[in-house]
Amino acid sequence: xxxxxxxxxxxxxxxxxxxxxxxxxxxxxxxxxxxxxxxxxxxxxxxxxxxxxxxxxxxxxxxxxxxxxxxxxxxxxxxxxxxxxxxxxxxxxxxxxxx
Amino acid sequence: xxxxxxxxxxxxxxxxxxxxxxxxxxxxxxxxxxxxxxxxxxxxxxxxxxxxxxxxxxxxxxxxxxxxxxxxxxxxxxxxxxxxxxxxxxxxxxxxxxxxxxxxxxxxxxxxxxxxxxxxxxxxxxxxxxxxxxxxxxxxxxxxxxxxxxxxxxxxxxxxxxxxxxxxxxxxxxxxxxxxxxxxxxxxxxxxxxxxxxxxxxxxxxxxxxxxxxxxxxxxxxxxxxxxxxxxxxxxxxxxxxxxxxxxxxxxxxxxxxxxxxxxxxxxxxxxxxxxxxxxxxxxxxxxxxxxxxxxxxxxxxxxxxxxxxxxxxxxxxxxxxxxxxxxxxxxxxxxxxxxxxxxxxxxxxx
Numbered sequence: 001x002x003x004x005x006x007x008x009x010x011x012x013x014x015x016x017x018x019x020x021x022x023x024x025x026x027x028x029x030x031x032x033x034x035x036x037x038x039x040x041x042x043x044x045x046x047x048x049x050x051x052x053x054x055x056x057x058x059x060x061x062x063x064x065x066x067x068x069x070x071x072x073x074x075x076x077x078x079x080x081x082x083x084x085x086x087x088x089x090x091x092x093x094x095x096x097x098x099x
Numbered sequence: 100x101x102x103x104x105x106x107x108x109x110x111x112x113x114x115x116x117x118x119x120x121x122x123x124x125x126x127x128x129x130x131x132x133x134x135x136x137x138x139x140x141x142x143x144x145x146x147x148x149x150x151x152x153x154x155x156x157x158x159x160x161x162x163x164x165x166x167x168x169x170x171x172x173x174x175x176x177x178x179x180x181x182x183x184x185x186x187x188x189x190x191x192x193x194x195x196x197x198x199x200x201x202x203x204x205x206x207x208x209x210x211x212x213x214x215x216x217x218x219x220x221x222x223x224x225x226x227x228x229x230x231x232x233x234x235x236x237x238x239x240x241x242x243x244x245x246x247x248x249x250x251x252x253x254x255x256x257x258x259x260x261x262x263x264x265x266x267x268x269x270x271x272x273x274x275x276x277x278x279x280x281x282x283x284x285x286x287x288x289x290x291x292x293x294x295x296x297x298x299x300x301x302x303x304x305x306x307x308x309x310x311x312x313x314x315x316x317x318x319x320x321x322x323x324x325x326x327x328x329x330x331x332x333x334x335x336x337x338x339x340x341x342x343x344x345x346x347x348x349x350x351x352x353x354x355x356x357x358x359x360x361x362x363x364x365x366x367x368x369x370x371x372x373x374x375x376x377x378x379x380x381x382x383x384x385x386x387x388x389x390x391x392x393x394x395x396x397x398x399x400x401x402x403x404x405x406x407x408x409x410x411x412x413x414x415x416x417x418x419x420x421x422x423x424x425x426x427x428x429x430x431x432x433x434x435x436x437x438x439x440x441x442x443x444x445x446x447x448x449x450x
Contacts, residue, residue, distance in 0.1 A: 019309070050244055051244070052113050052371065060383065086308030
């Protein structure tokens with residue numbers, strides 16, 4: 001129903017208020033898919049297990065996908081493998097953070 | 100101590116990944132601690148009668164705190180380095196409280212104990228055993244989280260916490276047995292542990308992705324260099340025996356290291372709490388500020404500058420034994436404290 005790119009575009013509206021970049025450009029969204037019935041699946045991680053916004057960020061991702069037309073359900077799969085590191089972020093994020 | 104307990108109320112569920120056993124207990128802990136501290140301050144300065152009452156109230160507050168933390172830790176299923184460090188620190192705090200209680204009974208003449216000998220154990224249990232071990236344990240969570248550091252080894256921290264914990268036990272035993280060998284052995288181990296901890300912090304700093312030196316990073320840089328200054332002054336004291344060196348070392352530990360670690364984290368924790376409460380429900384509905392937008396640039400810089408100058412000038416005054424320089428340092432600290440107050444109000448009232 002939606003491609004991975006379309007789902008990533010929707011999730012890119014979610015910004016981490018601590019660093020000021022969206023979750024997609026931070027490299028925190030590992031995968032996303034959606035079947036013909038509108039059931040979406042997002043595989044993601046966080047920059048640290050101790051993130052105090054743990055549940056809030058997952059909720060924002062869920063809401064961002066739910067806003068897309070025809071979406072019936074959203075499953076968030078929060079994983080810790082592979083562990084996130086800065087090399088997974090977009091070049092402009094790495095550049096901005098290293099300033 | 101109130102700031103530390105407040106921070107623990109917020110951080111313990113984050114680092115232990117379980118909810119508090121009874122977060123409502125903190126509504127009893129803080130008022131008790133505040134009343135007890137004020138009574139003790141009056142007791143020490145002008146009304147000695149207040150001292151045992153204030154001390155008892157503080158002890159009750161601390162006892163509730165320790166028990167709440169133990170019961171929260173009991174909910175944890177899998178132990179790791181951070182949880183172990185919090186457990187170790189709170190065991191030391193519990194014994195520190197017991198030592199304090201025995202000392203208070205000694206002051207009141209109810210038990211016959213050597214208060215000066217117990218004081219060394221009490222101070223080491225609370226300051227090194229609790230505050231330092233807690234800072235060490237939490238830093239492995241907080242510093243990489245804010246600096247986006249990855250790929251560093253936690254082994255140096257394990258060794259550092261082990262050495263510092265053994266050092267506390269040795270110093271406590273020395274205060275009970277009057278053994279100078281145990282005491283000096285403890286001091287050496289504590290120094291070695293803190294130096295290894297400093298190396299660990301350096302590895303986190305080197306592997307961080309976020310290179311920006313904001314007010315948080317600046318505060319921590321000053322804090323860790325104060326730690327090194329404190330250790331250096333203590334080592335020189337053991338070599339030359341000039342007592343002001345020891346006082347200056349303690350000053351750098353409390354007002355350089357502890358105070359700047361705390362104020363640095365205030366600039367991270369308060370904006371987050373205010374943001375979470377005030378702006379997180381508005382995400383997706385309207386433009387919300389970033390956490391960095393909620394920091395007062397001028398007053399936070401003024402706080403850092405005046406407090407850092409104050410700490411260094413007072414340490415110099417202690418070493419020179421000069422009252423006038425001491426007053427100059429105290430003036431800087433007062434300006435820094437006012438700037439901190441202004442920063443806190445700015446962050447709390449951010450709209």
